[in-house]
Amino acid sequence: MSDALDTIKLSNAQIAWRAAQDIEDGAYVNLGIGFPEMIATFQPEGREVIYHTENGVLGFGKAPAKGEEDWDLINAGKKAITLNPGAAFFHHADSFSMVRGGHLDLAVLGAYQVAENGDLANWSTGKGGVPAVGGAMDLVHGAKRVAVITDHVTKKGDPKLVERCTMPLTGVGCVTRVYTSLAVVDIVDGHYVLLEKLPQISFDDLQAVTGAVLKTGETIADLVVPEV
Amino acid sequence: MSDALDTIKLSNAQIAWRAAQDIEDGAYVNLGIGFPEMIATFQPEGREVIYHTENGVLGFGKAPAKGEEDWDLINAGKKAITLNPGAAFFHHADSFSMVRGGHLDLAVLGAYQVAENGDLANWSTGKGGVPAVGGAMDLVHGAKRVAVITDHVTKKGDPKLVERCTMPLTGVGCVTRVYTSLAVVDIVDGHYVLLEKLPQISFDDLQAVTGAVLKTGETIADLVVPEV
């Protein structure tokens, strides 16, 4: 099963592409460090999205050319960025006022596990090592919508969409939508609701690799993503 | 007695002059609206004092010439001010961070009553009308020293320095020094300690118009103030 999934599942870039399609024109968005940052690459033409980074920049743009980096102008992932017209700098308390105060339209984060009650685990595997949380526990509160992008299953094939998280929580009941390598799923009233799935996988096969019941609405749309 | 006091007591300007002598070079100071504002007039030569006003200005200077007022540049008393070099503007939350956060060296306020435990009543007579508190309840907390300037007695001759305030409190245990029209008094461990008195009044006469016991230290200095 897991092998079969590997041949049809979306790449990270494709998951990012799919998530990018739902970001409306004029949205204020924070993209988590790493994988979620890729979403900005796929911003649809004609839409203006204002990106926020925790370390005090609103309205940043693409990465600078190599050699053009200014290390005072970085994002939360410590990568060099550039500014778009209309950008602003501010300190960390103002930055997290934007986050916590409900001013962001969307935050997109990665996940170790997401539960059907909206709980998210993405900061610690709970296995020791050096703990590090960053801004994740703040980002899951306040943004009007919190979405997750993730592989549908772990490398071992275990479900990442579960009934209850077994790993240390980042936030409680915070996630409202999950974009996976196989499907797009909303979280509504403590249940998963399947919105889209890859046409190559049957509902039953998808349910089999999902750790909680997938409810469905009137229709299940095909999850169609171009090669990117 | 009250009539006799009237002939010897300091004027408001003289009380302000006396308070001004204790403000050290380099101090950050907030002067309450009205009477306390007069203290800035008597800043001793050679001392640089940085004045803070609640409405978001640090480092303001004298009033502008008549006709030169800019009504966007006012103090908490809504009077037009000017800026000294090194001034800064900030919003109200930052301004009260300076107040509440212990960054001011001194706040000087007027008083209806001061109690020997440091309680201050200066915002409401408790007699109805329109209540209005402004920044007084914030200023009494946070400044490293809170001083009061006041007539020693009310117009009716009642003591303003009392054992316990009978009027609505502005703050609890906040006042550390009182400059009156007859004396300079510290508040130490819940008691008044007389530091200076006008040479024209005897200790007993001063005690008679004071509503709580005046303790004394080793010496009582003469309160000597020029005509101003």
Place this chain on the structure above:
Amino acid sequence: MDKTLPSLSEAVAGIGDGSSIMIGGFGGSGAPIELIHALIDAGPKNLTVINNNAGNGHVGLAALIEQGRVAKLICSFPRSADPKVFTDLYLAGKIELEIVPQGTLAERIRAGGAGIPAFYTPSSYGTDLAEGKPVEEFDGKHYVRERWLKADFALIKGELGDPFGNLTYRMAARNFNPLMAMAAGQTIAQVSKIVPAGEIDPEHVVTPGIFVDSVVQVADPKQEETLNREGAVYP
């Protein structure tokens, strides 16, 4: 992205009866007089207004109160040279008043904008204004718990504004304006000049555009103080 609007009337058109409105300014400095007058023209009533003061004379906030539009005022200092309009209504029991220490008012609004539902402050401890509020001791000192303050709308006054809603202010006219911009469902700013995006140095932006919903230019804004010295009355 273009948050600019062509007229004051469009800017306030969405404000309905019963709305709560933060209005910037400290006395006349930073008061969005033209937006308030547009609000008077628009007609909503039964408003809750959050402002440091209660207006002066017969313009701006005083005029809004005089027109009987304000059911409740949350402020720190409703006394001043000429707050007659408010005083008369208050003493007649026709307007509700919540008095908040000025620093607490600022912090409550900031907390509303910052997603902090409650905080502790030393201000007002042991006074009548702390009555009924939870008290806690930290490190041997007593503090009063205060709740955040939010509003449906904020009417604020800036100096420069751009299409993204980035704002600067003019001198002490800054006061409550940047805080209120953060704490309202919809923030409407009048500015002396709308400039193209990028013209405000990102280092000098005081209110980032994320806090602002619409920007309208009032090229030569009137000062409450000046209007009152001229004896102006609105409408």
Place this chain on the structure above:
Amino acid sequence: MDKTLPSLSEAVAGIGDGSSIMIGGFGGSGAPIELIHALIDAGPKNLTVINNNAGNGHVGLAALIEQGRVAKLICSFPRSADPKVFTDLYLAGKIELEIVPQGTLAERIRAGGAGIPAFYTPSSYGTDLAEGKPVEEFDGKHYVRERWLKADFALIKGELGDPFGNLTYRMAARNFNPLMAMAAGQTIAQVSKIVPAGEIDPEHVVTPGIFVDSVVQVADPKQEETLNREGAVYP
């Protein structure tokens, strides 16, 4: 008023063993590398350091940790490309770590500077990081109570500074610096340039001088990122 000092060594001379020190910066951006190196030279140990990270490579905060001067670190994210110095000491149980969510860290520091002893935040509710902290429900949602954070000293990095201690910052190097300036008993700032009083427009001051105790010029400050790419090691 002249808060300028002629040398880094004088700026850090008052920092003794066992001090708590806030150090500005987010990663290398805004990190006062030269002040940290002067602190290494000065020699105090058993320090508690508050910083968003745990340093990188063998310069700045990482070097301070490597020299065994830091007993405890309060931070949000001690993981990064090369935090080997911290990681090794931590896994060997030789350094204490308090992990704080980044927004809570910023707000706790701001609260320390603003005289707010405690506040409620939704961040970390229901997680391991909220263990032992009071929880309260407001309007049907749960929040965790967090305490202010203060320090004996703050070492921060600005762009321009004047003799009054007024500061500006450079781009995203602002980050925690203005907050830490507010929350320390003594705030020591390195700036790229000291300018005469009045040269920083009062509208553009980010940290008003009241929050700053001393200012020292480091005309050409090094970036941690650049130093690490060069493989620099301090001392």
